[in-house]
Amino acid sequence: MLIDQRATRPHIFLSAFDMHCVVHQNPGMWRYPGDQTHNYKDIEYWIELARVLEQGGFDALFIADVLGFYDVYGGNRDAALRTAAQAPVGDPLMTIAAMSAATTHLSFGATVSLTYELPYKFAKTMTTLDHLTKGRVAWNIVTSYQQSAAVNLGLDTQIAHDERYNMADEFMEVCYKLWEGSWEDDAVRRDVETGLYTDPSKVHDIRHAGKYYKVPGAHLCEPSPQRTPFLFQAGASARGRKFAARHAEAVFLIGTNPKDTRTVVDQYRMLAAEQGRDPRSLKIIIMLTPIVAETDAAAQEKLALIKSRAQVDAALALWGGWTGIDLSGADPDKPLDQFQGDGIRAFSDMLTRVDSELVWTPRRLAEWLCVGGMSASCVGSPRTIVDHLEEWLDVADVDGFNIARVTNYGTFEDFRDLITPELRRRGLIPEDRPARPQTARERVYGQSRLRDDHPGAAFKVGAAQASARRSAGPVTLRTSPRNVGLLVTLKAKPETKEQLETWLHDMQQFAEDEAGTITWYAFQIDDLTYGIYDTFLSHEGREDHIHGQIVKSLRTLQHEMLESPPDIRPLDLLSVKSFAPGH
Numbered sequence: 001m002l003i004d005q006r007a008t009r010p011h012i013f014l015s016a017f018d019m020h021c022v023v024h025q026n027p028g029m030w031r032y033p034g035d036q037t038h039n040y041k042d043i044e045y046w047i048e049l050a051r052v053l054e055q056g057g058f059d060a061l062f063i064a065d066v067l068g069f070y071d072v073y074g075g076n077r078d079a080a081l082r083t084a085a086q087a088p089v090g091d092p093l094m095t096i097a098a099m100s101a102a103t104t105h106l107s108f109g110a111t112v113s114l115t116y117e118l119p120y121k122f123a124k125t126m127t128t129l130d131h132l133t134k135g136r137v138a139w140n141i142v143t144s145y146q147q148s149a150a151v152n153l154g155l156d157t158q159i160a161h162d163e164r165y166n167m168a169d170e171f172m173e174v175c176y177k178l179w180e181g182s183w184e185d186d187a188v189r190r191d192v193e194t195g196l197y198t199d200p201s202k203v204h205d206i207r208h209a210g211k212y213y214k215v216p217g218a219h220l221c222e223p224s225p226q227r228t229p230f231l232f233q234a235g236a237s238a239r240g241r242k243f244a245a246r247h248a249e250a251v252f253l254i255g256t257n258p259k260d261t262r263t264v265v266d267q268y269r270m271l272a273a274e275q276g277r278d279p280r281s282l283k284i285i286i287m288l289t290p291i292v293a294e295t296d297a298a299a300q301e302k303l304a305l306i307k308s309r310a311q312v313d314a315a316l317a318l319w320g321g322w323t324g325i326d327l328s329g330a331d332p333d334k335p336l337d338q339f340q341g342d343g344i345r346a347f348s349d350m351l352t353r354v355d356s357e358l359v360w361t362p363r364r365l366a367e368w369l370c371v372g373g374m375s376a377s378c379v380g381s382p383r384t385i386v387d388h389l390e391e392w393l394d395v396a397d398v399d400g401f402n403i404a405r406v407t408n409y410g411t412f413e414d415f416r417d418l419i420t421p422e423l424r425r426r427g428l429i430p431e432d433r434p435a436r437p438q439t440a441r442e443r444v445y446g447q448s449r450l451r452d453d454h455p456g457a458a459f460k461v462g463a464a465q466a467s468a469r470r471s472a473g474p475v476t477l478r479t480s481p482r483n484v485g486l487l488v489t490l491k492a493k494p495e496t497k498e499q500l501e502t503w504l505h506d507m508q509q510f511a512e513d514e515a516g517t518i519t520w521y522a523f524q525i526d527d528l529t530y531g532i533y534d535t536f537l538s539h540e541g542r543e544d545h546i547h548g549q550i551v552k553s554l555r556t557l558q559h560e561m562l563e564s565p566p567d568i569r570p571l572d573l574l575s576v577k578s579f580a581p582g583h
């Protein structure tokens with residue numbers, strides 16, 4: 001595939017994926033010998049988990065959540081209840097303060113669906129948690145996908161998919177105004193002599209009146225270490241990806257194999273660049289379920305035991321909730337590609353990419369889902385597993401892994417004891433944590449506050465006066481003369497695909513040889529479409545730079561090499577930084 005910028009590999013982002021319930025992505029595993037997930041109700045269970053993750057060098061615990069039962073399978077919730085498939089389920093926020101008190105470095109990403117929240121109140125909850133965790137809180141922004149949630153939260157039916165994301169954009173704008181723009185840094189004075197605790201002139205109303213939300217007043221909380229919590233997102237639809245590319249600092253993906261996932265990763269980076277963000281600053285985290293043991297053979301034995309405890313009903317109940325496809329009553333051995341419907345064909349195609357040799361049937365699907373849900377999985381010794389992780393880094397260009405549990409206790413202890421030492425040995429995670437605890441964002445970007453190229457930064461105090469009424473539409477960052485660039489989209493003809501790839505490699509050579517180049521990425525968007533994201537040092541050099549070369553060269557080549565004229569857009573970025581080693 002195309003071009004990998006990274007000469008030396010930075011540290012990966014390591015997240016653990018869990019949920020306040022028994023069965024998360026692991027249907028049937030509560031029956032595995034020694035499993036303790038029924039203790040999810042105890043605070044000690046969570047404190048112990050947080051300690052294990054910190055010992056294992058994890059950056060974050062990502063806690064999923066849903067607001068309704070999985071009731072698509074069979075048209076009711078019975079299978080989900082019988083098998084504990086994400087039900088019963090508790091709240092993801094409640095355990096975080098206690099876990100943070102028991103750890104120093106681990107961050108906590110909680111899933112909260114903004115579709116059923118009000119931004120004014122939600123902003124208060126997250127600021128409180130950011131204070132209590134000393135800046136170690138993250139928010140996984142979801143818009144919800146369950147009808148069973150909508151009807152119990154006062155709606156007749158779900159709000160339409162894209163409309164939920166439109167609401168979400170405005171919800172984010174209100175939150176940014178409250179978190180970033182309402183209180184000045186020095187608003188709290190605590191001046192014992194004069195009796196002034198907070199200076200009222202430094203606390204501002206946000207005066208938000210939009211299509212969905214009206215918040216005239218000020219944030220109720222004083223600024224917390226990060227102000228805006230570190231932002232996770234996992235939208236997979238076209239609208240969801242656009243939302244993620246705009247707001248997310250880390251995107252969580254599911255993908256079946258590194259090669260196919262690369263296309264999706266490149267699309268996210270391209271979309272981020274379109275929003276005026278450094279595409280490398282968007283951390284892409286792939287979900288993975290490792291089954292590890294001292295040797296490959298022992299790991300295979302473990303896998304056999306896991307499979308023997310799998311519950312097919314639980315797997316298909318989860319599958320129904322995720323995809324809307326009800327496989328109850330279907331012949332368990334009928335090939336999936338013989339079922340009717342676009343939805344099922346899309347998933348059948350996806351499964352063919354997992355294993356093209358296998359004839360996928362409902363039974364095989366359920367067996368596959370029992371090991372980590374829809375995540376990719378890998379089985380073997382620590383060396384085998386980490387070789388596999390490196391393949392993901394190289395081929396898919398992801399920045400880290402979201403490790404789903406099969407059992408608790410089990411998965412994360414095994415990871416800590418077997419995989420973490422191998423990751424450290426290969427320099428993929430640091431040997432030690434810094435002496436001073438860092439906030440969630442600081443660990444990733446080296447700073448606690450939003451980066452300047454993130455849209456929320458436009459609402460920072462100072463920036464706030466000028467932009468208080470700025471809409472949630474794409475922000476055009478004003479240029480600083482130091483950083484300018486190009487975003488190019490090119491469509492090849494089927495017969496010129498290879499020629500275009502060669503041309504892109506040649507152009508990369510130009511870019512690398514040129515002193516003014518800051519970043520150069522060329523990537524594939526779909527089968528015949530390619531993108532270039534190129535930033536360079538100054539306006540003056542614009543014509544001489546590779547930019548000039550690209551334009552000149554394209555003028556000559558476009559008729560023979562491209563299906564349609566190239567789309568060349570200038571980029572004016574406020575700042576572009578390369579990805580610093582160690583995040």
Ligand SMILES: Cc1cc2nc3c(=O)[nH]c(=O)nc-3n(C[C@H](O)[C@H](O)[C@H](O)COP(=O)(O)O)c2cc1C
Nearest residue numbers: 064065111142143144234235236237240252253254
């Ligand atoms: C790794 C991962 C974790 C997710 N966790 C949750 C979750 O906890 N709760 C939820 O409602 N949706 C979750 N989702 C679903 C998405 O965030 C998103 O809401 C859903 O895919 C619908 O949006 P879309 O149509 O843009 O994909 C998750 C998705 C992925 C890939």
